[in-house]
Amino acid sequence: MFPHERSLVQRLKDKPFALLGVNSDPDKVYYSEEAKANGVSWRSFWNGPKGTFGPISIKWGIKSWPTIYVIDAKGVIRFKNVRGEEMDAAIDELLAEIQKE
Amino acid sequence: MLPAQEVRQQPPAETVVEELTAELHKQKRESRAAHAAVRKTQAYREASRNGDRKVTKALMAAAMSPDVVGLGKKALAAADAYQGDDRVKLLVWAALKSRDPEIVTTVVDEILAKHLDSTEVTQLLEWASSISRLLEPAKKKVFLSTIVDGTKNDYVRAWAMYKMAGRTRRGASAEENSKHVEMMAEIKKLAAGTELGELIDAPRFVAERLQIGMEVPDIVGEDLGGVKFKLSDYRGKVVVLDFWGFW
Numbered sequence: 001m002f003p004h005e006r007s008l009v010q011r012l013k014d015k016p017f018a019l020l021g022v023n024s025d026p027d028k029v030y031y032s033e034e035a036k037a038n039g040v041s042w043r044s045f046w047n048g049p050k051g052t053f054g055p056i057s058i059k060w061g062i063k064s065w066p067t068i069y070v071i072d073a074k075g076v077i078r079f080k081n082v083r084g085e086e087m088d089a090a091i092d093e094l095l096a097e098i099q100k101e
Numbered sequence: 102m103l104p105a106q107e108v109r110q111q112p113p114a115e116t117v118v119e120e121l122t123a124e125l126h127k128q129k130r131e132s133r134a135a136h137a138a139v140r141k142t143q144a145y146r147e148a149s150r151n152g153d154r155k156v157t158k159a160l161m162a163a164a165m166s167p168d169v170v171g172l173g174k175k176a177l178a179a180a181d182a183y184q185g186d187d188r189v190k191l192l193v194w195a196a197l198k199s200r201d202p203e204i205v206t207t208v209v210d211e212i213l214a215k216h217l218d219s220t221e222v223t224q225l226l227e228w229a230s231s232i233s234r235l236l237e238p239a240k241k242k243v244f245l246s247t248i249v250d251g252t253k254n255d256y257v258r259a260w261a262m263y264k265m266a267g268r269t270r271r272g273a274s275a276e277e278n279s280k281h282v283e284m285m286a287e288i289k290k291l292a293a294g295t296e297l298g299e300l301i302d303a304p305r306f307v308a309e310r311l312q313i314g315m316e317v318p319d320i321v322g323e324d325l326g327g328v329k330f331k332l333s334d335y336r337g338k339v340v341v342l343d344f345w346g347f348w
Contacts, residue, residue: 005343016338024346027126028325030133034347035325043330044345045322049122052346053227055296056320060311061303062344071317071340075333078313087341094339 002038004084008091009042015095016073020044024065026051073098114187117179118194121172125198128167135164173199177207189221197228205235209244217252223297226260230267259291263301317342 009019021044025031028046047054052065060067070079070087072094079090139145139160148156176195180188189212196208209232212222225232226248233241248261266284273281285301292298299306310318320332332342 008341017340018335018338019341019343020332020335022320022342022344023325024344025348027129029123029126030130031325031347033130038347043324045320045330045332046325047346051348055299056322057344058296059299059303059306060344061307065344065346067344069311069317069342071342073337073339075317075336077311077315077317080313091339091341098339 002040004087005042006039008088012091012095016098017091017095018042022047022056022060024052024054024057070094111182114183114190117176118190121176121179121194121198125167125169125172128165128172132164132166136161139164169199170201170204173201173204177204186219186221189216189219190224192216193221193225196225196232200231200235202235205232206237206240209236209240213244213247213251217248218254218257220254220256222248222252222254222257223260226257226264229261229264255291256295256297259288259295259297262288263292263297 005019019042021042023031023044024047025034026049034040045056047056052062068079068081068083068087069077070082070090072078078094079087082090140149142160145157145160148160173195176191176198180191180195183191192208192211196205199205208225212219212225216222229245233244236244245261245265249258249265252258252261262284266281266288289298289301292301306318317332321329322331323329332340
């Protein structure tokens with residue numbers, strides 16, 4: 001999962017694109033060590049000390065991890081749980097929409 | 102004037118909990134590292150290649166693991182310096198993190214006898230099923246009902262009822278079913294505007310707010326560095342929002 005996300009962030013670094021996480025590691029020290037070791041540079045909301053039972057994932061009814069939402073520039077949910085090439089295609093489609101306007 | 106020692110005050114219970122949690126996390130990290138090191142040894146690799154689960158299991162078991170019982174006892178001892186919600190906070194931490202039957206029983210006994218009205222009890226109730234599994238059958242049976250019947254705190258009662266409702270649902274005769282519906286309606290009323298309310302409401306939130314084509318609800322929170330930000334700060338960009346963790 002991380003290699004794809006790393007290359008995604010790299011490929012789109014000059015585009016109007018952001019990868020944002022909701023991170024559910026209860027231990028921030030562990031998170032920062034792993035983030036460093038895995039080249040995780042993107043920003044995440046912290047889901048709090050209760051980990052996967054934190055307030056954001058509770059409200060959003062998250063039952064499986066990872067769960068992915070792809071949101072367009074207007075703030076509309078356009079895709080859910082797309083991975084790999086499917087995710088790339090979804091993002092490219094939404095980036096093209098911005099260009100058209 | 103009092104001598105310095107007597108003036109010294111206890112740190113807030115929250116600080117003690119944070120220190121204990123930091124120690125637990127440190128031990129967990131050390132344990133993960135120790136297990137990773139075992140996986141790299143010749144002996145482990147060989148056993149793993151041969152599919153010898155008994156050997157790989159034994160090698161893993163010999164690696165360092167967090168002393169959760171020791172930390173639980175430390176929390177119990179620390180609790181003695183506190184009263185009320187502060188004390189309950191530490192007791193609940195001890196039960197949840199140790200998952201030790203003896204500690205859990207001590208904590209549940211005291212809560213049922215003295216702290217039914219403390220909101221901190223809800224932290225324990227979130228894990229009611231795994232906690233009650235560690236109690237003797239007689240105690241397990243009355244754990245939730247004692248709280249429901251005895252507490253004057255609506256949020257505590259809502260949580261205890263919610264956990265009881267989870268049990269009755271599996272019984273499901275027609276009569277039990279209508280009782281379940283009634284109970285859920287009361288829980289929803291008691292829990293309105295709380296985290297439990299959001300938990301109960303989540304399926305509706307997903308259906309009404311989180312479908313493709315809908316405007317995404319905002320998230321207001323902070324990043325791992327403690328900096329506040331909002332999902333809507335990124336309006337104008339294509340956003341991939343990923344619920345994830347290393348664990």
